[in-house]
Amino acid sequence: MLRKSGRLEVVYTGFALEPRVRDGQSLVVDARRVPESGDLALCDIEGWGDVRRILRRASDGTCLTALDPYPPGRELLPAGRVMATVTERRRAPGVVSSVSAMTFPAWSRWAALHYWFRKIIEAPDFKEDAVDSVKRKYASQVQNYTDMLVFPQDDELRTIVRQTVQAGGPILIAGAGAGGEVIRFAREGYRVTGVDYLKEMVNAAEKNARAAGVDVELLCADMSDLDLRDRRFGCAYITPLVYSFVPGRARRVQSLRRLGTCLVEDGAVIFSAYLLSNPTKWLQTFLAWARHKGLGRSPEFGDWFTWFLRADGSLGKSFTHLFATASVVSEAREAGFRECRKVGGYFIARRFTPGRR
Numbered sequence: 296m297l298r299k300s301g302r303l304e305v306v307y308t309g310f311a312l313e314p315r316v317r318d319g320q321s322l323v324v325d326a327r328r329v330p331e332s333g334d335l336a337l338c339d340i341e342g343w344g345d346v347r348r349i350l351r352r353a354s355d356g357t358c359l360t361a362l363d364p365y366p367p368g369r370e371l372l373p374a375g376r377v378m379a380t381v382t383e384r385r386r387a388p389g390v391v392s393s394v395s396a397m398t399f400p401a402w403s404r405w406a407a408l409h410y411w412f413r414k415i416i417e418a419p420d421f422k423e424d425a426v427d428s429v430k431r432k433y434a435s436q437v438q439n440y441t442d443m444l445v446f447p448q449d450d451e452l453r454t455i456v457r458q459t460v461q462a463g464g465p466i467l468i469a470g471a472g473a474g475g476e477v478i479r480f481a482r483e484g485y486r487v488t489g490v491d492y493l494k495e496m497v498n499a500a501e502k503n504a505r506a507a508g509v510d511v512e513l514l515c516a517d518m519s520d521l522d523l524r525d526r527r528f529g530c531a532y533i534t535p536l537v538y539s540f541v542p543g544r545a546r547r548v549q550s551l552r553r554l555g556t557c558l559v560e561d562g563a564v565i566f567s568a569y570l571l572s573n574p575t576k577w578l579q580t581f582l583a584w585a586r587h588k589g590l591g592r593s594p595e596f597g598d599w600f601t602w603f604l605r606a607d608g609s610l611g612k613s614f615t616h617l618f619a620t621a622s623v624v625s626e627a628r629e630a631g632f633r634e635c636r637k638v639g640g641y642f643i644a645r646r647f648t649p650g651r652r
Contacts, residue, residue: 301327324379333392335381364410366403418583420592425542425614432603432613440473448479460529467528470537474500481509492517518550527559533566551630555647564644
């Protein structure tokens with residue numbers, strides 16, 4: 296539509312450009328106007344339309360772009376990926392616009408602080424809606440995960456799996472989604488069973504596996520009550536960060552325990568989680584937790600949220616949980632694993648003992 300008309304009205308979704316642009320505000324973008332330093336522009340970011348600030352434009356059209364609340368996140372985009380300039384009723388004079396771009400490292404820190412506090416206020420106490428919020432998130436992203444099938448296999452993960460499971464051995468993939476990891480491991484010769492608790496994802500995975508020409512088994516099941524009877528696997532792999540989307544310590548521990556019962560004696564559960572990676576994130580999470588406590592609520596420390604885009608273009612919120620590394624290890628041990636260690640970006644839980652608490 297933009298190529299045809301040259302101008303398009305779009306609705307901005309998000310809080311990254313407040314107070315200048317607010318969530319749900321309509322913007323007019325003009326593909327015929329060349330962006331200048333300081334302008335906002337609609338850019339192609341990995342196939343998604345995103346509004347970025349232009350910090351500098353080279354003679355060949357290449358633009359250095361940035362997000363207002365993230366000073367380090369600069370990205371150089373070729374001219375073809377800067378699709379249109381955001382038009383404004385009162386456009387700042389060229390000098391003012393240029394100064395805005397030049398002083399970006401200074402004022403963007405204020406924008407980052409504003410966004411940081413905004414997330415604390417936005418963090419909900421999901422209560423009983425936590426599980427359903429995650430289901431809504433993933434249900435809205437079935438096509439997104441299908442589009443991600445082209446992504447290459449993670450070399451670090453491939454190495455861990457090869458060291459854990461013999462060639463051609465059985466692998467259980469939890470949170471199989473649209474089938475990306477299922478297909479990749481099947482192509483490497485493993486016997487793959489994938490499970491996901493969303494029927495829409497299972498249907499997409501079955502379709503994608505047929506198109507890829509691989510023979511896999513796909514089941515609709517929840518990790519926390521998974522029952523595969525006497526079947527055993529060399530490893531159970533929980534797909535990226537899915538562990539953080541399991542609400543409640545008890546449910547996460549039960550999920551690991553159920554996966555543990557599906558392993559051979561020397562098998563392992565391999566998984567990843569969102570971590571409290573720096574003091575700033577610790578403080579933000581603490582303030583959100585303290586705010587809820589002050590209002591008489593009872594979230595677990597580390598309960599957090601992520602935004603996702605609904606079909607109507609509005610923002611939805613999904614539960615997620617942030618961990619200290621020691622917390623992940625503690626949950627694995629409670630589930631019955633005598634060993635859990637972090638290797639690169641993954642946790643590896645081994646030596647499962649049924650009945651151990």
